[in-house]
Amino acid sequence: MEIDLEEIIAILEMLERSDVTEFQLDRGDLHLNIRRRGSVATDEPAQPAPAVPTGTGGHESATPPSGSSDPVRAEPATVAAPVRPQQAESVPSPIIFELDDDEVTVTAPMLGIFYSSPKPGTAPFVSVGQHVDEQTEVGVLEVMKLFNTVRAGACGVVTRFLVGDGDTVEYGQPLMTVRAVP
């Protein structure tokens, strides 16, 4: 069965008024996972972010089939947990996304503000589709006006950015995905 956007919004509004910190819905090929900002996932102590619904293969779509021309590589679900706690904040919540089997994430080596280019208005370190290796500089993290290099740490092609320029990211938070190229 399919759930439309309005129904998802209704669910989100309901959750916002509740104490629920994590919500997971699995219906057919729909897998919705919403986590409140600041909540600690008790089942995932080591990794902060990718709350990929368990039990689903990497090639399954997390949203209703959207007519993607490539059924194997369906559009990833990017339902960014929009349930806000009472506190306003600038650190974005973990982004819910799905990782293909041949994809890996580049994670933040520390808490900091992410920038995809060396200076405002300049070309980004890397773009989607670009080939990177372990040592390729893919971004910087600003911590108290000091810039720390983020390296890809993997060999492949950049497939997605998971955070925006100027977002404060936490340690271990996935920043982008890289698809391994044989």
Add this chain to the structure above:
Amino acid sequence: MTRRVFVANRGEIALRIIEACDRLGYETVLGVSAADRDSLPARRAGRVVALGPADAARSYLSLDIVVQAAVSTGCHLLHPGYGFLSERAELAELCEEQGLIFVGPSAEVLRTLGDKLSARKLAVELGIPVAQGGTASSVEKAHDLAERVGYPVLIKAAFGGGGRGMKRVEDPAELREAWPVATAEAESAFGDGTIFLERFVREARHVEVQVLGDRTGRVLHLGERECSVQYRYQKVFEEAPCAALSSTARAVLHDSAVRLTSAVKYVGLGTVEFLYDSDRDELTFLEVNPRLQVEHGVTEAVTGIDLVREQLLVVQGQPLSFAQEDVRISGHAIEARLTAQDPDRSLAPSPGRITRWRPPSLGGLRLDTHLYEGYLFPPQYDALMAKVIAAGPTREEARKLLVDVLDRLEVQGPATSLPLLRRIASSAAFAGNTVSTSWLAQAMAEGSV
């Protein structure tokens, strides 16, 4: 506007700060390392942000990351707790630059008092007695100084605290070996390698005064604590008040502490530590711990004052809501520190999964702890598991309650100091209140405790 506090610490003290904030209606943000995502304070905080990996140098001790996290989460205050960055003047400075209220004294005061060497100098200027000693720029000069002071001497980290970074040295050969090691340890533990030495007082009691100052320049004391039950300069038992003090010595103690901290217009909570030679009825100034102290709970138990609450209020500019004569010491409280340390292996650290945790529930008991059944006690940090505080009308009644509590306390998983705590609480020396700072190590070596 609701105040929001960044808690720059972990373990039981993070929990204690969160609790105080909750009662004041303040929001909390806790910065955690990768090893602490599952911790009890992480569950209790309003919000949690991951600072860095388990390695403290890249998480809790990273000044820039901690302040960045506080700024990015829109906090107004930053509470450093104890240990980690709590005594770093650079942190107070960086907070001020970023518009954050640092919950502690000013950077200038932290430089003067947090540096044990300049604190010594100030005490001397004010006519407060100090132990003989000083610093040296090389091992050779340290030798000369130690010869003048006389062995044994204590090597201390200028920026150490809470008993950490101290080493007793018996002779020149030991000094030669210990000096560079202590420098390196101080550098790694406190971010500054400055060390100094002092004459070692053999039979002394450790007494300390709790002070609280506001921004109007007023400083009050909240009585003293005794912390003579120590092992390798780590406090194991603390109590309030100190039953061994003469009334003259007590008056000198309180007066010295208030004069020293008033001289620097101290703001917030601080502890002025002394050694007390009960045979000679003599006090010597040790150092000031310019922060919330681990053992603050025993003072709370006998004064009825919530120290963390007062600390949060005074740093925001609120004048003290009570006067010196309002501070009344009532009854006696004793704290035992339960640690993940094995008494059968010289209190070696023993981290691991807590498989059973059943504290008793008794009147007069306070338990400050971040333990829960199933918690994986991490190996990277301090071994403190719980502070067991027993209060009663007299020292003996408090002690008996503590014995009872420790007997009924159940903890399983890693080896803990519980068997040792039980033996100490029941020992004749502790019951008779004849303990000096060297007692525990000696009694353990003899097998009498």
